[in-house]
Amino acid sequence: MRVLDVKHILCIGAGYVGGPTMAMIANKCPDYQVTVVDINAERIAAWKSDSLPIFEPGLDKLVASTLGKNLHFSTDVNANIAKADIIFVSVNTPTKTFGRGAGKAADLQYWEKTARQILAHATSDTIVVEKSTLPVRTAAAMERILHSGKSEIHFEVLSNPEFLAEGTAVEDLTNPDRVLVGGPETPTGQKALDALVEIYAHWVPQDRILRTNVWSSELSKLAANAFLAQRVSSINSLSALCEETEADIREVSRAIGSDSRIGPKFLHASVGFGGSCFKKDILNLVYLCESYGLHDVAAYWEQVVRMNNYQQSRFVAKMIASMFNTVAGKRILVLGFAFKANTGDTRESPAIQVCRELTAERATLVVSDPKAIPNAKNDLPDLTDVTYEEDPYKAAEDCHAVAVMTEWPCYEKLDYQRIFDSMSKPAFIFDGRGRLDHQALFEIGFNVYPIGRPPLSHLD
Numbered sequence: 001m002r003v004l005d006v007k008h009i010l011c012i013g014a015g016y017v018g019g020p021t022m023a024m025i026a027n028k029c030p031d032y033q034v035t036v037v038d039i040n041a042e043r044i045a046a047w048k049s050d051s052l053p054i055f056e057p058g059l060d061k062l063v064a065s066t067l068g069k070n071l072h073f074s075t076d077v078n079a080n081i082a083k084a085d086i087i088f089v090s091v092n093t094p095t096k097t098f099g100r101g102a103g104k105a106a107d108l109q110y111w112e113k114t115a116r117q118i119l120a121h122a123t124s125d126t127i128v129v130e131k132s133t134l135p136v137r138t139a140a141a142m143e144r145i146l147h148s149g150k151s152e153i154h155f156e157v158l159s160n161p162e163f164l165a166e167g168t169a170v171e172d173l174t175n176p177d178r179v180l181v182g183g184p185e186t187p188t189g190q191k192a193l194d195a196l197v198e199i200y201a202h203w204v205p206q207d208r209i210l211r212t213n214v215w216s217s218e219l220s221k222l223a224a225n226a227f228l229a230q231r232v233s234s235i236n237s238l239s240a241l242c243e244e245t246e247a248d249i250r251e252v253s254r255a256i257g258s259d260s261r262i263g264p265k266f267l268h269a270s271v272g273f274g275g276s277c278f279k280k281d282i283l284n285l286v287y288l289c290e291s292y293g294l295h296d297v298a299a300y301w302e303q304v305v306r307m308n309n310y311q312q313s314r315f316v317a318k319m320i321a322s323m324f325n326t327v328a329g330k331r332i333l334v335l336g337f338a339f340k341a342n343t344g345d346t347r348e349s350p351a352i353q354v355c356r357e358l359t360a361e362r363a364t365l366v367v368s369d370p371k372a373i374p375n376a377k378n379d380l381p382d383l384t385d386v387t388y389e390e391d392p393y394k395a396a397e398d399c400h401a402v403a404v405m406t407e408w409p410c411y412e413k414l415d416y417q418r419i420f421d422s423m424s425k426p427a428f429i430f431d432g433r434g435r436l437d438h439q440a441l442f443e444i445g446f447n448v449y450p451i452g453r454p455p456l457s458h459l460d
């Protein structure tokens with residue numbers, strides 16, 4: 001197997017993971033040719049244009065540095081499989097919406113289709129790398145599919161889950177906490193792993209490249225997301241208790257997080273986590289546990305997702321209760337729609353559930369966001385009482401309330417006096433992200449409802 005002279009890298013799937021990771025590899029490894037393919041022609045065209053298909057700070061510069069030199073985008077999946085020595089598969093693995101495991105299990109149809117395509121078009125020994133997040137033991141199924149055809153071609157299936165966070169993807173890829181690579185404990189498996197490690201070793205220190213077996217690698221990705229989401233749900237559960245007891249969640253967070261065994265990250269109370277991964281990966285873990293008969297383990301992790309749903313509904317319930325038990329006919333500014341700052345991604349954004357619950361109560365919504373309005377429109381196509389306005393000042397006019405859904409830094413610098421002056425009175429602000437200066441807002445005249453802290457109200 002010619003694993004040690006890998007020079008043609010292919011990535012199947014040009015999404016939030018495939019595009020940035022391959023742009024980084026191309027940038028750091030000028031001795032490799034890197035091609036990214038996708039069945040979505042519009043996405044591929046956008047990667048080759050001045051207007052990339054995703055917003056990520058620093059990504060445009062990174063792509064421009066190698067585009068057309070050793071970074072290529074194409075829709076010709078089959079021809080590029082034929083040329084590749086190593087293939088990263090970075091297709092989507094959403095939650096299944098049909099049949100067995102619907103609502104929990106990972107939908108592996110895109111991944112399996114890709115494996116069959118690799119089998120049909122590979123012309124020589126090939127390393128196949130799972131970049132997508134997959135259930136534990138997927139590599140075994142893939143191996144079986146890949147070895148069900150032409151026996152003269154040898155495939156090695158490796159796991160290399162991606163840990164980048166949207167909004168900081170370029171920074172995360174430049175300085176990863178770790179790169180995880182899992183491979184079979186066979187001589188050819190280890191040789192393939194060497195070839196994969198050689199790519200990352202161009203810029204990642206050796207001690208940050210963790211080698212494990214395939215199953216540990218697959219499971220570690222699900223486990224990492226479950227642990228991160230669990231911290232968010234843990235602090236959010238306490239935010240509800242704070243609101244009942246006059247404890248302040250920010251003080252509690254600081255007190256907990258300064259314990260070096262716990263640490264301060266991911267202890268910021270909010271309206272809840274979103275993004276394409278946390279919920280999907282936890283439910284995937286829950287389904288796996290259930291399928292192995294580990295029902296108590298499954299129930300333990302499922303509660304993390306339940307707590308997140310509870311926090312979103314609780315946020316809406318508080319809005320309604322504070323606004324005299326009705327929002328019907330009231331105009332509400334939804335400030336931010338992306339699931340977090342510095343991305344236009346809205347997948348599983350808490351804003352979606354909040355908007356749906358508010359319109360069910362017959363509120364009229366104005367959604368504002370610097371990057372996410374096109375995606376927001378796709379998320380709420382059926383809602384007629386929603387308009388979209390990028391300019392937050394225009395969006396706030398005549399509103400009864402502001403619901404802050406995304407921690408965009410620009411929202412901390414808005415002229416809230418100007419916003420207050422243009423709103424209906426009494427004016428309310430519900431801060432779902434806890435980044436605003438609540439005392440200053442109160443002094444302007446707002447009735448301020450933070451998460452996990454006592455409200456600052458002029459109405460009592």
Ligand SMILES: NC(=O)c1ccc[n+]([C@@H]2O[C@H](COP(=O)([O-])OP(=O)(O)OC[C@H]3O[C@@H](n4cnc5c(N)ncnc54)[C@H](O)[C@@H]3O)[C@@H](O)[C@H]2O)c1
Pocket residue numbers: 012013014015016017018037038039040043077090091092093110113114131132133134162163164165166276277
């Ligand atoms: N988004 C994140 O922050 C993140 C982080 C770590 C891991 N992941 C994981 O990485 C994987 C990809 O996530 P994403 O956010 O990039 O998804 P995405 O939906 O943005 O991109 C996936 C792409 O794969 C393409 N695709 C699907 N089937 C194909 C096929 N047969 N041939 C060619 N292209 C095909 C789709 O058209 C799409 O453009 C998922 O498993 C996800 O869980 C995502």
